[in-house]
Amino acid sequence: MKDTQENKTHKITFRLKAQEAKFLDDFAGSAGISRSDTLRNLIRKIQGDASIIKTDKLLNTLSDLAAEQGRVNNNINQLARHANQYSKVSDLDPKVFVRFNTLLNRHLDFQEDMNRTFRKIYKSIS
Structure with missing residues (x-):
């Protein structure tokens, strides 16, 4: 099920170390998706609903x-x-x-x- 814009009501902001941000960017780039989608997929994966493919x-x-x-x-x-x-x-x-x-x-x-x-x-x- 795809998220629609109106379902996304919570904005979360946090800081990462340089190496963590680089890892997130590299991973997202290799998967062909945005940082936000990468983190959403990670949350779904933890919940057991999605798979992330590099x-x-x-x-x-x-x-x-x-x-x-x-x-x-x-x-x-x-x-x-x-x-x-x-x-x-x-x-x-x-x-x-x-x-x-x-x-x-x-x-x-x-x-x-x-x-x-x-x-x-x-x-x-x-």
Whole structure:
């Protein structure tokens, strides 16, 4: 439920140390909200009604995960390209195929878990 201006009847003024004010400003900036909204969200969080998401850290983490996923996909492509260089499948050890298929299946399971997590994150911040 969004607060409307008429619901905000109490003005509160207090002083902070320089480092506290900087922390509040940095935190509010990284969350993309004002100081007042940050403090309101903190009060709601203490009450159990709201969550505060530091979007800059979230986006950096998601970017790191996407980069790692890209590296894994690149490695899979390199393995497939290497396997295609063999003219006779009989030249390859069957254990290599079994191991590759096992690892590929694990990768696909992890990728699906990661996609489910991304969907949950998206729903929680939208």
